[in-house]
Amino acid sequence: MNIEWLGRQFDTIVFLLGWHVLLTVIPLILGLLIALPLGWWAHRSRRIYPLLVGVAGLLYTVPSLALFVLLPLVLGTKILDPLNIVAALTIYTVALLVRVVADALESVPEDTVQAAKAMGYRSWQSLLKVELPVGVPVISAGLRVAAVSNVSLVSVAALLGIPQLGSLFTQGFQLRFFTPIIAGILLCVILAMILDGLIILLNRWLTPWTPKVVAS
Amino acid sequence: MIKFENVTKAYPDGTVAVDGLNLEAPTGKLTILVGPSGCGKTTSLRMINRLIEPTSGTIYLDDQPTSGMDAALLRRRIGYVIQHAGLFPHRTIVDNVATMPILLGESRQKARTKALELIERVGLPASFAKRYPWQLSGGQQQRVGVARALASDPAFMLMDEPFSAVDPVVRGQLQDEFLRLQSEIGKTIIMVTHDIDEALKLGDQVAVMRVGGKLAQMASPSELLTSPADEFVADFVGRDRGYRSLGFTKTAGAVAIGEEAVVQLGASAEEARAKATGAWVLVVDGSRKPLGWAQPEQIAGGELKREHLNLSGIAAAASGTMRQLLDAALSSPSRRGVVVNEHGELIGTVTATDVVKAIEAEPHLETAR
Amino acid sequence: MNYLFDPRHWTGADGIPTLIGEHLLYSLIALAIAAVIAVPLGIYIGVTGKGVFLIAGLANALRALPSVGLLILLVLLISPAFPSKMGYILPSLIVLVLLAVPPILTNTYAGVRAVDAAAVDAARGMGFRTMKILTDVQLPCSLPLVLSGVRSALLQIISTATIAAYISLGGLGRLLIDGKAQNDYSQMVAGAVLVALLALFFDQLLAFITRRVVSPGLTRRTIKSASIAEPAKTPVTV
């Protein structure tokens, strides 16, 4: 590790880190917002569930580099536009979370749903005040996976020349120089851990009602 | 009042769960739906608050057909208690109970205050208010379920096997407390059970249903025991219905209560022997509340202590039923049943022979098969 | 799309069939090595309960590691030790195996663990020996999960192998990387389409195989527990 080099590149690294955070977090939030209604739909309809989950599975199969390259065709963007990355990661996040949201709603005990209905909750009230809150632990588990894999996926975009922490890898490769590579890997892992931790905290804050068991 | 008029429910797969049901649950009374598994009890109940829509027929709530009402608003007028309580796992006990009032637009503050009262009313300590459902036992959750249904002070209550998920001892307690509660609040209740004993114990009237969703008989518990409408009802009500029907015959002074000499703890063996009739003497406390029976022989020189007491006897209230009186006599080691007044103080004792004589003198019991 | 339909690109040493062949070769070698390592290890951990910490730790840590960074790091570390071509093939293979092991390992472990304890107990009660229980009860029952792990691993490999073109590995990634270098977008699109199709094809193939080999007694489930037969995919992090 060349500490001096890191010191000189500090501003650049912060800039790359900032982009990395944006490219990771924006798709995560967008993906969740889109997956919530879709997952609810899949949960409501026995016919829609296999369809949505199937399509999500297919989308998930497309390798990220390929998706980054193909999206400009659909969106009409330039190949270097970070928007492609945001769109691609949003697609992955939705693909992962549709099933998670549907399963989360499915995991709410039938008795609880029936009780809400019997007390005169309208279906949207039951969804917002009972089913979603009770499904939070399952949704946050899925969100954790999406967040951590997004961090790694973003760095692939460096191969196309879109700046974020992955740029440190390509730079290191071209210069045959380990310092930026190791710094990039460390920052990615730390970022993933911080996002993961934040979601855990958020989950804890939203679910004071769960039995405190030692979670893995 | 809740009224079923020719109500039929056929599920999409062709199962006819309820078939032409006519039934009226009078205001302020507890009506029980009872019958074998799968006879359509739950279906009937859930058609009232329209969790299930009837295929045909009409259900009236105080003479208004429910079919024209907004389902959510209809449900807010009706308390609903289910088998496993169905509490919201993500809300504290007090917030669970406060759900309906808040839904009906009451302020959070007021709803919580009311909820706290109700929690105590169903026999739970107020300290449970801040707990979450998973921190309660099944029986405690069931009480919360009842409190939650009562919270909006609905005129109507529907209860689907509310006491079946708990052990017999707790079930008995819940039933007793529920009877006490109902005597105070006087709601119009329809309760489902498949336990005929529970039906006979709790119901003002009992509707027996048969498989296929038809009403077999609707009657008061004692009538059901003494004159079952047909073979099916007779069978369902059970073989010892003659004995159980005594549970509905008030003693009302029909049985002669004999004097019983008593001693208190600390009495000498001689005193006990002098007061005893036969081998046994009744022991009471300072305010004449019965403590148990003792045998003077076993005191052996010393004085009468707690460990000498035989506790197997069950005291009957003078205002109780023939069944309780007979039970008191049969459970007593001296074969003399202890009878107490409403404060639990000793009146005297009865023998099984006396009780049976009174039963034989009772005119309508002769019709019992 | 023009690139794809130009016959000149379908022949020769850097023609599309050659690239597909290379891509498949690397992928299948890596998958085979990963399976040989991960399946027995997963069974061992699942049956004995030893080294469970390894499972949880691996799955989480490797998901967070950026595979591009890992690939480049290993190439720079290893390649000086090898002559010419092996210098980037070997590190690429190592990375591919490294990324494929966790999904297979964790799923095998979970599969063996998830086998109904009652079924294992019953088998033991009938006098089955430990080895026989493993081969006759635990493995058949955990097969769906194992296969789903293999499926995730293969996706991961195909995806990462594409990226490995950056460090001059052959395969379909070449079209993407060379296209980028030559500013030839149609070549990049051709590569992207082919890689996507390859991934979809193998994913569906494995899904089909899973359906064929898994005992119908295990798949007779409703939507809610269908996850036994077809678990949610472990995300591919490339």
Ligand SMILES: Nc1ncnc2c1ncn2[C@@H]1O[C@H](COP(=O)(O)OP(=O)(O)OP(=O)(O)O)[C@@H](O)[C@H]1O
């Ligand atoms: N959603 C449904 N679709 C089809 N048939 C149903 C449905 N729900 C109930 N049934 C059938 O309708 C009949 C009556 O069911 P219901 O639940 O009302 O019985 P129940 O009297 O409450 O029985 P239990 O004492 O076991 O609770 C049964 O034969 C049952 O199988």
Ligand SMILES: [Mg+2]
């Ligand atoms: Mg029922």
